[in-house]
Amino acid sequence: MIKQNDMTIQAYNILEMISQYTGNNIIEIVTKTQLSYESCEFLLTQLEMAGFILKHGEFYKRTTKRVN
Numbered sequence: 638m639i640k641q642n643d644m645t646i647q648a649y650n651i652l653e654m655i656s657q658y659t660g661n662n663i664i665e666i667v668t669k670t671q672l673s674y675e676s677c678e679f680l681l682t683q684l685e686m687a688g689f690i691l692k693h694g695e696f697y698k699r700t701t702k703r704v705n
Contacts, residue, residue, distance in 0.1 A: 647672060648680045652689055652699065660696025 647670065654669055655661050667677045681697060684690045689704070690697050 647676070648684060649704075651677070651680055652684060652704070655690055655697055655699045657699045657701070660693060660698050662695045663697070666697070 651666060651670060654666065663674065663677060663681065666672075666681070667674050670677060672680070681690065681692075685692055685697075688700060688702050690699055
């Protein structure tokens, strides 16, 4: 299980890798981050709920919302 501090770092890394212009699917993100599919899916869901990314079908894109 990922600890909360590690989750924050991983979520930030995922957010930095996702572009506003070209979508990334979860398999690409899992491959780049080397997280488990489940952990990656959880973090993507959290980022989506916070409004930092949008899911379009199977692809994720970054929104214009910034981390303060």
